[in-house]
Amino acid sequence: MPSIPAMPELPEVETVRSGLLAALAGRRVQRVELYRPDLRWPIPTARVRGLAGRRLTGIARRSKYLILEFGGPSPPCALVHLGMSGRLFVTPLRGRAAPDRQQHEHWRLFFADRVLRYVDPRRFGVLDVVPKDRVSAHRLLAGLGREPLDDTFDGAWLFAATRLRTAPIKSFLMDGRRLVGVGNIYASEALFRAGIRPTRAAGRLTRAECDRLATAIQDTLRDALAAGGTTLRDYRRADEDLGSFQLDLGVYGRAREACRRCGTPVKRIVQLGRATFFCPGCQR
DNA sequence: CAACCCACCTGACTGC
């Protein structure tokens, strides 16, 4: 049964999506358990309980939101975000016995022989239920920017979108109204791969740099996705959380260590209150 | 608008 890494950036969320889809698609919710009325925002408890009896028909993803789609009359969907510390996983039901509730476990969807569980210590996550035909207009989804793994994301778009922007390129990459799915780790990593300093004004990147950066973002996300798949396969045997992906990080978390490419010590700075890592030797 | 700051929470880790 799939589980979830404790590092929910886009590749991790996508890994969760495909794992949950394989484990749960076509199955009917038999019972719902909700252990608190809110996470980051209030949970519409009646609508969540109304999922009982419905079949899970699909799971979509937009940015780092998972959209669990259900069948039946006026089909609803559940909007789920893992926040910083959320995990979703499936546990088999042995006979009638439900598993013990974990610390910080906030809700469960019971299916006939398995249960989908949500654990989130920091409670920055989201659970909402809305009619399926209105989900794209949901206030949390309506203003979101481009998906970096879509065909429409490329250097030409990045160049056009950054013109006249004075904010640092790293801040631009993490602004969900422009581009989604690039979190704090992958923003530093993609800029390292592209050889671009995170402090550069976005609007001053050249067209060639935008091409390199767009490619670097996609490569970084795809590599992490591939690593996620590996971890997920291992997980089936381990039945324990492996903790994190084995993606090699070029700069993230490596302050004062030698750059793997040029040997210059990696620097750590703070942008928008978040740690940024870069190599002063090979990022210009 | 654009850019930035802050809050929301708990847990892990560091240094005294």
Add this chain to the structure above:
DNA sequence: TGCAGTCAGGTGGGTT
């Protein structure tokens, strides 16, 4: 061991 302080992967809302 204990304890205080720091930091953490996200991101919407508020302020300048």
